[in-house]
Structures are given as structure tokens and as C-alpha cells.
Amino acid sequence: MIKKAAAIVVPTVLAVGIVAYMLYRVWDDLLVAVQNAIWSYLILAVIICVGAWFLRGIRYRSILASLTVPISLWLSTACIYLSQTANLIVPARLGDLIRLFILRHEAEATYTNGLSSVVVERFFDIVTIALLGAVTLPFVLNVPDWFITVVYVALALCGVFVVVLFSAGRLQSENKYLKMGIDLLGQVKEASLSPQGIVGLSALSIVIWLTDVVICYVIALMFGAAIPFVVVMLAIVIGNLVKAVPLTPGGVGTYEVAVALTLSLAGVDPAVATLIAVIDHLVKNVVTLAGGVVSLYVFGDWAVSLLGRAFSHSLDVSEVK
DSSP states (O other): OHHHHHHHHHHHHHHHHHHHHHHHHTHHHHHHHHHTOOTHHHHHHHHHHHHHHHHHHHHHHHHHHHTTOOOOHHHHHHHHHHHHHHHTTSGGGGGGGHHHHHHHHHHOOOHHHHHHHHHHHHHHHHHHHHHHHHHHGGGSSSOOHHHHHHHHHHHHHHHHHHHHHHHGGGOOOOSHHHHHHHHHHHHHHHHHSSHHHHHHHHHHHHHHHHHHHHHHHHHHHHTTOOOOHHHHHHHHHHHHHHHTSOSSGGGTTHHHHHHHHHHHHTTOOHHHHHHHHHHHHHHHHHHHHHHHHHHHHHHOHHHHHHHHHHHTTOOOOTTOO
16 A cells, blocks of 8 residues: 555655746746736647647547547547546556556457557657657757757667567467567557558647647747747657656656756746746646546546546556457
């Protein structure tokens, strides 16, 4: 019990501590920036963020369709909302496992189908973010060497994963767990490396992540910061690649540091950069949480119990088939 509590409390305290320190460091300048903010931009950012989640729902529905799991757009979007809500609290992105149970309950999908869909979605997210970063890097001055390393390491890992997928058809094993892994790779390959999958999912992924950049850009306008779009794009790229390392729930703290640092290196005032980073992530997380609450009503009472099991780390996928 103590270990389970510590697994949630320690990363959460770390996340809150990082954000609190960031705000404390530039507190006086923050107050001035807040007083001069144009709050109508915040409303626009929220509207765009809600629309972005439905774009994710369209992409996830397409992924599931390629795995012969037909569901509605509302269901696919609610599925993402609920799992991402869990990820705001549960460390190591274990909230994604909720999708396996939702799809089993709502669409009679196997756990392997559910896991494959999550892997495909994550693959296209990472490769799209890394490619956007690679395109952006030449246009931004004074980029630290570790930025370049992070972007190209992510691309290299995606390349290795693609090679593994192409090799999946030649792998065979009688071992139950190895066979399960091979079947999983086969489904991921079928969903992501077909011509239709590559073109459709890549296009949707680019639109999704450009929308994510636009949200941050609108929030920058909220504080009167005229930041080049490519700089904001690089900030979002670095923020999300750093957030991919599951140190804190939902990447809270680490994301803000990475985004604020990137904006500051481009000449943005540290206080304004901090505000942009914090509010950008806050907007995205609040919309996620609100969508998660609505999704609970879509799925019904059983989903409340499922979310509780996720928070107590008692989800059991030992029945994967």
C-alpha cells in the first residue's frame, strides 16, 4: 500500500515543486505580465484545444478501423480523454492501459487490439514530433547541442522500431509471451505501415501537432509576445520529447521547464516564457480533465470503477490474448 501511494505522491510532489519554483523565481514580473494579458486569447486557445482532441479521436478511430475494431468518433475521442485523464495522475503513462479495458467492454476488442492501437498512436506521435523538430532546428539560432541530440535520438529510435516491424513477419515462437509480442508487432505493422496507414495517419498526426503548436502560439499572443512560429514549434517539440520520459504524471513540471527554456533561448523574457509554458500546459490539462469527466458519463458507472483501479495501480492485463 505504501509503495503504491509513494508511486503517485512522489512524482506529483516533484511536479508541483518544479512548477512552484519556476513561478517563484520570476514572481514579480509574472504579476505585471498577468495584468497586461489579453484574456480573450485564452478562450480561443481552449476552443482550439477542444477541437484538437476530436482530431485525435478521428485518428484513433482510423487506427482501430485498420485493426478491424469499428467504433464511433464519440467513443474513440472519449476513450482518449479518459486514458489521458488517468495519465495526469498515474505515473509512467500507465493510464493508457485503460483503453484496453474500454475497448474490450464497448467494442469486444481483444486486449492485443487495444495495446496495438496505443502503440501505433504513440509511434506516429513521436515520429511526427521528431520530424517537426528536425525541420525546425535549422531556422532557430543558438540551439543547444542537447536539443539536436534529443530530436535525432527520437528519430533514430523510430527508425529502429520500423526495422523491427518489417522483420516481424519472419519471427516465430511457441512461447506464449513471445508469440503474443510477435502478434502485437504484426498488428502494429498492419495498422501503421500500409500505404493507406502511412499517408492518412501521417497527415492527421501533422495536423494534430501543428494544432498543438497553434495553441501555444495563441497563448503567447495573450501576453503580447511576438514569437516566431518556428520557435514556438521547437518549444513544443522539446517539451513533448522531454515529457515522454515519465518522471512526473502528465509530464507536469518537466514540460514547463523545457518549453520555457526553449522560448527563453530565443530571447523571450523569462517571466513571459514561464507564463506561456505554464498556461499552455494548464489549458491542455484542464481540457483533458474536463473531457475525462464527460467521458465517464458516456461510458457509465463501470468506467468510474475502472478509473479508480487505474489510480490504485490494480489494473490487470494478465488475460491478454
